[in-house]
Amino acid sequence: MKPAPFRYHRPSTPAEACEALAAELRDGAGAKVLAGGQSLVPLLSMRLASPPALVDINHLDPAAGLAAIEIRPEGVHVGALVRHADLLASEEARLAQPLLAQALAHVAHPTIRNRGTSVGSIVHADSAAELPAVLALLGGSLDVGSVRGTRTVPAEELFVGPLESSLAPDELALGATFPALADGAGVAFAEVARRHGDYALVGVAALVSNDTVKAAYLSVSDVPTVIDLTDVPDDDLGEAALSRLDPIGDIHATADYRAQLVRVLTAKVVREARKAR
Amino acid sequence: MTTKLMGQPVQRTEDQRLLRGRGRYADDVAVSPGTLHCAVLRSPHAHARIVDIDVSGVLDVDGVHAVWTYDDLTGPMAEPLPLLIPHPALTEGRTQYALAKDRVNYVGEAIAFVVADDRYLAEDAVGRIEVAYDLLPPVVGIDAARAAEHLVHDDVPGNVAARMEQATGDVEAAMAKAPHTLTLDLTVERSACTPLEGRGTVARWDPDTDRLQVWTSTQTSTGVRAVVAAKLGLDLGQVDVVTPDVGGGFGVKINHPWPEELLVPLAARALGRTVKFTEDRREHFISSAHERGQVQHVEVGFDDDGRLLALDVRFWHDHGAYIPYGLIVPIITSTQLLGPYKPEVYRVVFESLYTNTVMVTPYRGAGRPQGCYAMERTMDAIAGFLGKDRTEVRAANFIQPDEFPYDQGLIFQDGRELEYDSGDYPAMLEKIKALVGWDDFPAYQQEMAAQGRRVGIGLACYVEGTGVGPYEGAHVHIETSGKVKVATGLTTQGQGHQTAFAQLVADTLGCRFEDVEVVTGDTRRMPYAVGTFASRAAVMSGSAIHLAALRAREKVLRIAADALEAAEDDLEINDGVVSVKGNPLDGGAVIDLGTVAVLSNPLRYAFDEKSRVATQFTVGDPGKPPVAEDDEPGLEGKDFYSPERSTFASGMHAVIVETDPDTAEISILKYAVVHDCGRLINPMIVEGQIHGGVAQGVGGALYERMAYDESGQLLNASFMDFLMPYVTEVPDGIDIDHLETPSPLNPLGIKGAGEAGVIPSAAVFASAISDAEGFALTAMPISPSDLFTLRQEHS
Known part of the structure; x- marks a missing residue:
């Protein structure tokens, strides 16, 4: 090996x-x-x-700022060398956008969080990972650089396929921006994994504001999927989500069981996000 | 009088080293740059003929020293690997070659062996070997093996290696007369030992002395020594095998030799270099051994009290592509299935089947978890049928304390009668009921149901034959420093032998605990030994060490009596000092063990203070030779312990689980264990064994499985997808109570404890989850997804 x-x-x-x-x-x-x-x-x-x-x-020279967490007007900016553990421990980040810490607590184990980077997880574009779904739900973006200059890629243009991002092969991710929690909005995160810290069988993040209800899903589609559940009656949340998702079976869970988790977790996170407003 | 250490929770002295990262494992041996490293080309196919192997792309690669295939092997190395434990019922035993000859029978089978400057280069080279295969249809799983539409080995009809039957009477007649009968069809899936340290072997050939030194991560140094000598055509005296620290065995390392255990020494001799192989994790999953997989069919006849009148069991055992360890696992299942119960008539028939998967050899519990599962599911089924409490049905079938020794009328794995030596199952049942709160549970279950929560309680009982022979030995040497050097030949993979064995020596000899050093698994120190498996180390080496220390003590007292001019019977030894009983140490005549050691050797150069001190004493008869005819110089004791049969430990586990009504997740609310391993040497170490066993059992019951697809590919050959439980998945606390019924079979009254914690896991969780859900589980392990599916089937 x-x-x-x-x-x-x-x-x-x-x-x-x-x-x-x-x-x-x-x-x-x-x-x-x-x-x-x-x-x-x-x-x-x-x-x-x-x-x-x-x-x-x-x-890289620390002066480049890639190891910094900054609270900017538009949200939490996370440099490409910020470790999961640092972001999870950041009080400022948690206050600005509580969904970050809620999701990061489910990212693997402390030893992995100590080394793994949040931006690296986004660029790796694993649909079973927490942070791509969080970035997608919040409508965040990724700053990337190359010899051609820098550009900002919105989350909805970032995840194009399984383990595939829209970055060019010679582009370097410099940092991600997670929009701050708006006044009157609430967020929640929940997942079911086989063991504590494993990739989720299904994970759901919810964002509820005055006029919208949205949820993002991990492990139930090729790319992190955001579904608008605004105006869906509470009893129909899970089915509404399932109509847009395609859970598949693998060695850890059947497709039916994943669908059940979509139902249970969608109802749970929407309820909790409302409560958190 | 010094406090006896037997029975004391003495802190493990080896942990200072192991917990600080100072353990020395096989991969830590020979880390010098000159060491060569190996990699193995393994079959990517479960079943194929090898048409051609082209190694030409590797031969000239810089840094590659050897590339071997089967064609490079000669003499005994070109023969199949040994079938270690033949059995008359094993009519179609097949073992693999060190490197595949003509065909491969599982994904992971070794095909070519590369030796290079480092492992990176060796793996690069492996990638350049080209093999042409002619694919054959694979046989995966017990159903496919039984159907025998395809054969794993062309010359083994029906894929059946062995069919074995034992019966204690006319089961059909007894069944016909039974007032009630039930039938159960049960399955247990495969799992594996998965020690954190995989296999590893280092070998160094000394051309000046024509000697081979081998370090290997094994559970039997002496076994590896013998097979290396035989396969390489060396005399036993030319081969030394040392087992360094071992990062877990759990059974997989008792099988030997692994191909690399022979190929590495062969390469060391051929190349005149130190050669190392360290197995990686993926290799461990696909080329070391698995266990557990069985399909079982139980028919049981019983009376209104649930008493077993007839028990008729058939099972099919998946032993994988080869069967080097013989029928040990299914024989244990078939015999230990009976647990603490005494059916009037019992018949068991099993077939051991070939499949195109990794071979099966004993994994902690070694067939007992499957047997316990079959028996305990049956007990629960009887209780359910009769509407009785599950403990009541069990109690109705217990062997009673006054019935020991109890002969079950079967032949055990060691070829001896299955005769239980000791135990008290009714007392144990009372203890476990109290410990888990059995009688209060129905009220709790109702209370939780009112809150919309589902909880269930389960119980499982087992008996474990431990301490199998044939023998183990020990050598105790008291040095002139007063230090006591102890050697026993079996190996250590973390059990705490240094501590437990030192406790025994300190007690028996009267020396200080901290003056005892224990060496295990070194054939230079103890060339006759068996190994560490079958929960045998404490029973076998513990007894041998006790006997050897007694011999050393006899000699100490003889010399000391002479020196102190006292009678041997008047002497006592405390903290390494011999004195006359009752006399104050500071006033009376005393002599310490180191000085006695000086006196034991007539060659007395005064190298040290002890030798000068010794000059004040006179021993021996000046009219006789300095070493008497029936004596030897030095202060040593050596002895062997060989029991007539196994000693039978027992235990009962109970668990309370909660199942989530929505997500079907299963959580453990309480886990209780009552355990009887006879007299305890160190209760803390025994509890550690139980904790570890329970953790491993939780894995086997709720998380681990070997996910083979139809083509024989193992889909979860990594710790990411093979779900060994983390500390977060095992019970937060385990309530343990001991029952001590001493074994009459050995001088210390001890029974084995190593495997016990894992034996009843599948049974106890199946029982508890069935209780929570209201339907009976018949397949283990169970995941939340499985439980969800079952709920849909039962709704």
Whole structure:
């Protein structure tokens, strides 16, 4: 269980990182960015992925601000090197957007949260992960850079398929923005996993405001899915969600059981989000 | 008089090392840069003929030292691996080759072996080997094996390796006469030991002395030594095997030799280099052993009190592609199924079946969890049928305390009669009922139901034959420093042998606990030994160590009596000092063990203070040779313990579970254990064994399974998808009560404790979940998704 050979870049500025990514793409198949490594390193070790090069961003100059959590008017800005554990522990972030801490508590275990990055989880675009669903529900965005400059990608344009984001192969995620909780709005998060800290069999996040009810789902579709449940009667929430979702069966749960969890958890998080307003 | 340590919860001395990361496991041996590393090409197919293996892409790769396939093996190495435990009923025993010859029979079977400068290179090289396969239809699961539409081995009809039957009377006649009968069809899925340290072997060949040194993560050093010598054509005296710290065995490491346990020493000798293989996690899932998978059919006849008049059991045991460990697991299922009960007539028939999956060898419990499950599901079914309390039906069938020794009329796994030596099952039942609050539960269940909550209680009883022979030995050596060096040959994989065995030596010899050092699993120190499995270490090595320490003590007293000019019977030994009973230590004549050790050796160069102290004493008869005819120099004791049969521990577990009405999640509210392993050496260590066993049992009952698809691919060969419970999934606290009925079979009255905690898990959870849900479970393990499906079927 050892990775295949790869070239290793350790840039000290985001610009250098982008240059390395561009150069590797020019020369061949492109590089993967190594941040927390909690998904990438196991994939490398099991040789499920064999990228020719890695760009390790863990040694970027702190002045670049990629390890910072900032509370901005538009929301919580999370740099690409912010670890899950830091974001989970951030009181300011929790106050600005309580859904972050609620969801992060379900991300794996402390040792993984200590290394894994929140932005890395978003870029990895695993529909079973918590943070892509949270970003999608809140209508957040991702700042990305490349040798061509920087751009901001809205969450609804970010997740395009299983483990696939809309980033170009030579683009580097710089930070994510999670909109703050609006006055009078409430959020809630719930999931059922086989073991504490496992990927959810089904997870649901809800956002309830004066005029809207929305829920985001993980592990029941290829990409994190946001469903508008505004005006749906309480008793029909689960079925309304299921009409837009396609739960499938695997070794851990049948499709029917996942559908049941969609019903139970949708009702639960909408109820709790209302209560939290 | 020094306080006896037997029975005391002495802190584990080895934990200082193990918990601080200072354990030394196989992968920690030979970490120098010159060590070569191995990787194995494993079959990606469950069943295929090997048409061609092309290693040409690897031969010239820099840093690769050897690439071997079956064609490179000669002599005994080219023969199939040993069938360790033959049995007359095992008519079609098949074992694999160290490297596959012509065909592969499971995903993960070793095909080629690469030795390189490091593991990275070795894995790169493995990736360049090209194998052409001719695929064959795979046989996956017991149903497919029984249907025998396809055969795993062409020359094994019906995929049946063995059919075995035992009966204590005419079961059909007894069944016909029984007032009531019931039939149950039950299944238990596969699981596996999954120790955190996988397999690992290091070997070093010394060309100057023609000797081979092997370090391997095993449960039997002596077994590995013997097979390495035999397969490599070496004399036993040329091979030393040392088992370093082992990060868990749970049974999988008693099977031997694994292909790599032979290939690594072979490579070390061929290349003249130190060679290491460290198994990775995926390899462990697909190329080490599994267990548990059975399909069972039970017919039972009983009277109005629930007394078993006839018990007729058939089961089908999935042993995977090969059967190196023989029929041990199904024989244990078939015999230990009876637990604490005495059916009037019992018949059991099993078939052990080949499938194209990883082979099956004993996993903690070794067939007992399946047997306990069959018996206890049956007890619950009888209680349900008669409308009786589940404990009442069990009590009606117990062997009574005055019936020991009790002969069940069967032959056990060791070829001896299944004769229980001791126990008190009625007293144990009273204890477990009190501990879990059995009689108060119906009221609690009603109270919870009123709140919309579902809770259930379950109970399961078991008897475990422990401490199987044939023997274990010990050597106790008192050095002139007063330190006591103890060696026993079985291995240690975390059980606390250093502590428990030192307690025994301190008590028997009268030395200080902290002066005792215990070495296990080193064939240089104890070349005759069996191994650590079958809950046998405390019974076997504990007894042997006690006997060896007694011999050392006899010699201490003989020499000390001579030196102190006192009678042996008047002497006592406390804290390593021999003195005359009743005399104050500071006033009377005394001699310490180190000085006695000096006196035991007529060659007395005065190297140290002890030797100078010894000059004040005179021992021996000046008219005789310095070493008497029937004596030897040195202060040592050596002895072996060999029991006539196994000793039978027992226990009862009870659990209260809650099942979520909406999500079908299952949570554990209370877990209680009453356990009888005879006299306790160290109750804290026994409780630790129970905690670990219960945790592993929770895994087996609620989380773990081997998810094979139809093509024989294991879909969950990682700790992400094989759900070993975390600490968050095991009971927060386990209530434990002990019952001590001493075994009459060994000098200390002890019985084994290692496997007990895991035996009743599937049974007790099935019982409790059935109680909560109102329908009887027949398949384990059970997940929330499974429970949800069952609810839909039963609604």
